[in-house]
Amino acid sequence: MDSSLFPIAIGLFLAAASYFLLNRLRFKLPPGPRPKPVVGNLYDIKPVRFRCFAEWAEKYGPIMSVWFGSTLTVIVTTSDLAKEVLKENDQQLADRPRNRSTVRFSRGGKDLIWADYGPHYVKVRKLCNLELFSPKRLELLRPIREDEVTAMVESIFRACTQPDEEGRSLIVRDHISGVAFNNITRLAFGKRFMDANGVIDEQGKEFKAIVSNGIKIGASLSIAEFISWLRWLCPLDEELYRSHNERRDRLTVKILEEHTKARQKSGQTKQHFVDALLTLKDQYDLSDDTVFGLLWDMITAGMDTTVISVEWAMSELVRNPHVQAKVQEELDRVVGRDRVMNETDFSKLPYLQAVVKESLRLHPPTPLMLPHKASAHVKLGGYDIPKGTNVLVNVWAIARDPKVWKNPLEYRPERFIEEEIDIKGADFRILPFGAGRRVCPGAQLGINLVASMLGHLLHHFKWSLPSGVRPEDVDMSESPGMVTFMQTPLKTVATPRLDDPNLYKRVVVEM
Numbered sequence: 032m033d034s035s036l037f038p039i040a041i042g043l044f045l046a047a048a049s050y051f052l053l054n055r056l057r058f059k060l061p062p063g064p065r066p067k068p069v070v071g072n073l074y075d076i077k078p079v080r081f082r083c084f085a086e087w088a089e090k091y092g093p094i095m096s097v098w099f100g101s102t103l104t105v106i107v108t109t110s111d112l113a114k115e116v117l118k119e120n121d122q123q124l125a126d127r128p129r130n131r132s133t134v135r136f137s138r139g140g141k142d143l144i145w146a147d148y149g150p151h152y153v154k155v156r157k158l159c160n161l162e163l164f165s166p167k168r169l170e171l172l173r174p175i176r177e178d179e180v181t182a183m184v185e186s187i188f189r190a191c192t193q194p195d196e197e198g199r200s201l202i203v204r205d206h207i208s209g210v211a212f213n214n215i216t217r218l219a220f221g222k223r224f225m226d227a228n229g230v231i232d233e234q235g236k237e238f239k240a241i242v243s244n245g246i247k248i249g250a251s252l253s254i255a256e257f258i259s260w261l262r263w264l265c266p267l268d269e270e271l272y273r274s275h276n277e278r279r280d281r282l283t284v285k286i287l288e289e290h291t292k293a294r295q296k297s298g299q300t301k302q303h304f305v306d307a308l309l310t311l312k313d314q315y316d317l318s319d320d321t322v323f324g325l326l327w328d329m330i331t332a333g334m335d336t337t338v339i340s341v342e343w344a345m346s347e348l349v350r351n352p353h354v355q356a357k358v359q360e361e362l363d364r365v366v367g368r369d370r371v372m373n374e375t376d377f378s379k380l381p382y383l384q385a386v387v388k389e390s391l392r393l394h395p396p397t398p399l400m401l402p403h404k405a406s407a408h409v410k411l412g413g414y415d416i417p418k419g420t421n422v423l424v425n426v427w428a429i430a431r432d433p434k435v436w437k438n439p440l441e442y443r444p445e446r447f448i449e450e451e452i453d454i455k456g457a458d459f460r461i462l463p464f465g466a467g468r469r470v471c472p473g474a475q476l477g478i479n480l481v482a483s484m485l486g487h488l489l490h491h492f493k494w495s496l497p498s499g500v501r502p503e504d505v506d507m508s509e510s511p512g513m514v515t516f517m518q519t520p521l522k523t524v525a526t527p528r529l530d531d532p533n534l535y536k537r538v539v540v541e542m
């Protein structure tokens with residue numbers, strides 16, 4: 032560091048330290064682990080954060096202060112407190128904290144995910160609720176989802192019936208990732224980047240490279256992110272962000288142009304999000320940054336979450352064969368064995384729906400939701416939450432709280448048959464999609480995708496553990512991160528259940 036910067040650094044450090052002390056003296060903050068100077072509790076937080084926070088809550092109580100460097104984060108761990116955050120103080124706690132990466136990726140919150148709550152957010156959210164995720168559009172895009180699940184069935188059938196593969200285990204994630212990728216890229220961008228043999232084209236490769244480059248850059252942030260005065264001393268590699276955003280924009284523009292040309296040629300507008308956004312851009316007064324941001328938000332928010340949900344559900348179903356058999360009995364009774372299931376069967380498959388809910392209860396893909404930020408001073412659980420505080424709801428811990436769930440660690444879908452329980456934000460005991468104004472706009476789409484994938488997986492195949500592996504041997508630990516994949520990808524053996532090989536063929540839908 033240039034030595035002439037020392038006095039400024041010390042000045043900034045002192046300012047941050049006084050702010051920290053002032054906050055602690057002026058306000059009645061929730062209790063929490065003792066913070067160390069400068070780093071706060073950063074070095075005490077274990078990698079799988081929601082588990083660490085759940086353990087700490089046992090010691091410090093259901094509302095806790097944790098210092099990420101100089102940033103105060105309050106974490107709540109009961110359904111009553113979740114209600115205070117997401118219902119009673121919803122509007123004041125609906126901003127998003129943005130680090131330097133998310134600022135650059137979202138161009139200062141011009142998308143939806145990283146936008147603060149305000150006129151821009153309200154406008155874009157309205158567009159999502161009324162246009163992109165309307166029941167009508169979900170229904171119009173149903174053929175894409177059904178095409179993709181049948182493609183998944185075909186790929187698994189091919190994998191498990193090859194002469195030397197029979198009885199061999201397969202990695203479930205490999206097959207479900209393809210469906211999620213194709214589904215979301217087709218819904219959002221109207222493009223299937225993969226051919227019938229599972230080979231991704233050049234544009235698809237570029238697309239994937241952009242997604243993984245974004246994750247890589249995002250994960251490369253240092254501890255300086257949490258310490259305001261250090262941030263100034265550790266500037267980011269702006270060129271890295273500039274070239275990433277440029278590359279992303281180039282691909283997006285190309286796809287937008289293809290859509291505009293196709294529309295001009297056929298005179299018809301398609302139903303994909305990209306077409307909806309192009310048509311509604313003027314009506315909603317959307318900038319290019321917002322259109323691009325929204326399209327990529329869908330990829331970020333919609334792809335891994337569905338893969339994670341299905342993989343965890345499958346892990347429970349192979350560990351609990353009686354539950355698997357019960358879903359299969361329901362599928363055979365309702366759908367039969369002579370045709371393929373489709374989304375219109377859902378309403379007659381209550382046990383399948385209960386399996387989806389029970390899996391999301393025990394394994395919410397975003398266990399701490401997305402972070403919220405206070406835009407004003409509020410009180411939670413009798414404590415002060417100063418403006419600017421980040422607020423996290425530990426939905427993983429709440430859904431396992433023995434005070435509100437009977438035998439919470441038991442995987443028992445029947446609990447959702449015995450009692451009608453909403454999972455889209457009305458019941459604060461189970462919040463896989465959050466609740467309130469920032470509740471996931473893709474919740475119904477996500478539920479349909481997960482139910483459809485699980486329904487097809489279970490109707491077409493019997494799933495068992497590889498020989499010699501006992502249910503208790505399955506690694507049920509989570510990987511660290513904002514979304515929680517299984518730490519060890521699930522390996523299972525698939526055996527076809529239906530007699531007619533034609534039912535295992537992809538039913539192609541061009542749209």
Ligand code: HEM
Pocket residue numbers: 143144145156215328329330332333334336337340395396397400401402462463464465466468469470471472473474476477478481
């Ligand atoms: C099982 C699947 C899914 C789960 C568990 C899930 C969960 C969540 C959660 C917990 C949030 C944050 C809520 C909050 O901050 O309070 C969220 C936000 C969001 N989700 Fe989902 N999601 C899923 C699928 C999807 C899909 C398929 C899409 C779109 C294609 C989507 C789009 C979004 C967007 C755009 C946001 C940001 C909303 C905002 O900030 O206002 N999600 N999701």
